[in-house]
Amino acid sequence: MDRRKFLKKSVLFGGTLWLPRILLPSDRISSSGKSRVVIVQDAKIFHNRHVDSDRLLNLLDLSMQTYFDVDVPLRAWRKIVHPGEVIGIKVNCLSGHGSTHKELVDAVVERLLQAGIRANDIIIWDRLNKDLEEGGFRINYKGKGPRVFGNDAVGFAPKLYVFGQAGSLLTRTITNLCDGIINIGLLRDHSIAGVSISLKNLFGAIHNPNKYHLNVGDPYIADVNAFPVIRQKVRFSIVDALEAQYHGGPAYMPQWRWKFGGLIVGRDRVAIDYTGWQIIESKRKAMGFRSLKEEGREPTYIFTASDSEHALGQSNPKMIETIKVTAS
Amino acid sequence: MNKHFSMIDQWPDKKKEGMDRRTFLKLASAAGLVMSLPVLNWSDGASVIAASGEDDRYVRKARYWKKLEHKQIKCQLCPRQCVIDDHERGYCGVRENRGGTYYTLVYARPVTYHTDPIEKKPLFHFYPGSMAFSIATAGCNLNCKFCQNWEISQVTPEQVNSFYMPPEKIAQMAKEYDAKTIAYTYNEPTIFYEYMYDTAEAGHREDVKSVVITAAYIEQEPIKELCKVVDAIKVDLKAFSDQYYKDVVHGELKPVLDAIETIHNQGRWLEIVYLVVPTLNDSEKEIKELSRWIMRNLGPDVPIHFTRFFPQYLLKNLPPTPVATLERCKAIADAEGLHYVYIGNVPGNPAENTYCPHCGKVLVERIGFTVRSMKIKNGRCPYCGTKIPGIW
């Protein structure tokens, strides 16, 4: 049996012996009041510079099972999606070669299908059709399989959402088409906002992101995430940290990228962004770069997102439970 | 203003209702509707026509920018001076870095065209009673919380229906519509600078003048250059305080004042509009300082219009400006010695008229955008012979 078939079976029948066993108390997601962030890494995820799809599915399962403390991936996915729903996958294709890995999206799609979401009820989306195509996705409005299109194809709902300093229209993909969103951002530096991980990825849902890069994106990135529809519909965040970028982002700059070989997952995208930011800072330090604060682009919007007005999650490291797991 | 947002639905909605949109579009197109109407409205309030999409006809190499390292560019058209990565756009949303070269995406791409009385701009000392063939594209380099045209100014070109209308076409249409001028208006024309510039030149070849309706948030070199090809500029001075520019407009005051002085020094006809927003920019001190600045730097003959605010867009928590506030602003400016102080957005107010600063007689009588009588002869008051500045 090939590895992928085995993985499929393991989802259905609970055969997860290949995963490292992680012992977690069952209440660690919320009873402590801390936000859980899971970082999984696999040193062998790249094979001849390409992502090993089987190992990636394995890694995704590892992250989800760890986060939800369950034995089989299906149980994890069933905690965030329900059969019959329409689920959007927000990718990030702004960086050409540095876009969300299609292999990761394929892995998520595979698990969504197994969790009872119909193929045509999965919508892979970003700002523009053009961006998606440059990121390696094929536009699919009506054909078999998941639908794939940009906001330019569906337009924006006419209601103006206002929170704090931000006022925006939202893509109809969020307002009209999807019941829930899986938010797949990247782990990367951003020349204006400091970092662009999971909070900023949702700028792809609004019609006017170009207006909200002032003042390192603070408070705009937090404000946009606080729009009620975004707050309610974004179910889970997965950061594609297979390759990450510690400087020169969001444009693809190969000289400042490194193979982190991992994923960062969780429900709390503020905690995820805080965690991702620290990873980028460590890498910058190791590579002899100044901190983002010293460069005048500390991503303070992460703190704003956790204030009482926004209440989007935790940015205090004492309130974040980080679990690191390395795939064997 | 109508809803302008475009979308192409090529699959059914989750909640489908009535005729599918593609069928409707086909029918509408067959009936000529798509060609004749700028926008079709759907029951959910959104609109459909044809998406602007990708189209190289609209893409031109931009002016005023420089290359930086790693394919970044720095735009030098407006004081925002955006530094833009490859694939990204500036704050205005209509200029894009493609592989280290900067392009405008709105050349020949108006989202609307309309023939308006020049009084609507408002320009009161520039061919009163004439018509202005008015165009706008998507985008703006500011984000005023009270914007009444945010549905075109705060969007990118792909999000709004547009036409392909090269400069020569605009000039020709203006002539056909019997418009004395082409007006670049509704959104901020600085951001479609290249298109505006070429259209002004095309207009002059057809003997059609050009007027610019702008917030003047523009760098010195481009405004100087622009003054060579346009005939009049109306500046929306949003306030006379940095704080207001920062909080309400997302810009800065100083470069705007510099641009106003440049326009004046270049000899272009200039009028100023000041939208009076209750409690935010209507203090006696601010109006006095503004009036003194105009007196000192531009002289008493530059018209200023204090116009009435109505709650819009992101500023809905304030009431419309009381007429008494506008009259107080006018009284302050009059007392500082300005000769032509108007009140706007209050149809029928006597301060819509032009009076001779010397003998006090009514020279141009207006109601709203309509000129009821025009008495200026050869640029002078027919009663006392005082020269009245403007282009008549």
Ligand code: SF4
């Ligand atoms: S014109 Fe647009 S891109 Fe250029 S500096 Fe101004 S806002 Fe930025």
